[in-house]
Amino acid sequence: MLSVVSFKPTTDNRQPTTDKIMKNWPLWEVFIRSKNGLEHRHCGSLHAADAQMALQNARDVYTRRMEGVSIWVVPSSQITASNPELNGETFEPAMDKAYRHPTFYELPDELKHM
């Protein structure tokens, strides 16, 4: 189903309704896989009325220079983010424990993208 500008700002932006016209299209996060075998990486966000339009916009905005072989789009409202105010207790305890990092291994040259 295609839609233009009619949206109800609910948790699920993929369901257009006609009872309220939103001024802006909902926001989507874009993930691009640059080549087969690599993971999708977050590359930015954009506005679109629905998932299909989001994919099309992502193609035009983010893959014009051969950046990708696959695109994912996710409604931004569906992302639950960590609280930046809690960064101290969330992340800092890991900082002084260097032994947790796998930095003591020599990686063979053939191994890329690690």
Added chain:
Amino acid sequence: MNQNLIQYIFGVADNCLILGQRLGELCGHGPSLETDIAMTNISLDLLGQTRSYYQYVAKLQGNDSTEDTVAFLRLEREYKNVLLVEQPNTDFAYSIARQFLFDVFHLALLTELQNSKDDMLKAIANKSIKEVSYHVRFSSDWMKRLGDGTEESHQKIQTAINDLWIFTDELFHQTDADKEMVKQGVGVDVTLLKEDYYKKINSILEEATLEIPQVEYFQKGGKLGIHSEHMGYLLSDLQYMQRTYPNMTW
């Protein structure tokens, strides 16, 4: 020098140049950042195709001819694009409707041009067809979104389709040069594309809940170099740099 071949190429390539120029005018003026970029992407696709055609024309013409002289230094009467592509942007609905009416034709044309006996035209068609397939998808999608969208978008896109409909018949006209090229197996017989074209257009319009315009009079002239009043303004923009700074390059 094969004048008929050159004229035939103008008939195909000038559509891409002029529509590319029209879409380029939207750069920075699209209704949203995303559609702005999408429209200018299409513009760049079309200008890229134009370059391939004009480089070929320059080679055929020889002398001092370059893709730039072919693109920028002709007189209005020497451009052979259809009237449809020179129509102004007016609003987003007009830009989409114009694009849609052209894209469906363009894809059908290039599909057939892939069988041309001219290797260069064949190669250009082959290279361009992926781009144009995407254009058709983009503009058809927007036809449906606007037609089956809000009351306002429906009314605007219906108005645009009604206004631009009179320019569709010209897509299937043939000049003498066209006929000669068809006879030689180089050009595409556009008259054979007409039935399928309207079938495709009508089915998208129906899906978009739009009415198919009932028109008996169609406008023509562009293919013979007789353009609408909009063309002069467009050309003065397009040609300004080369006219003001002759032989300027990047």
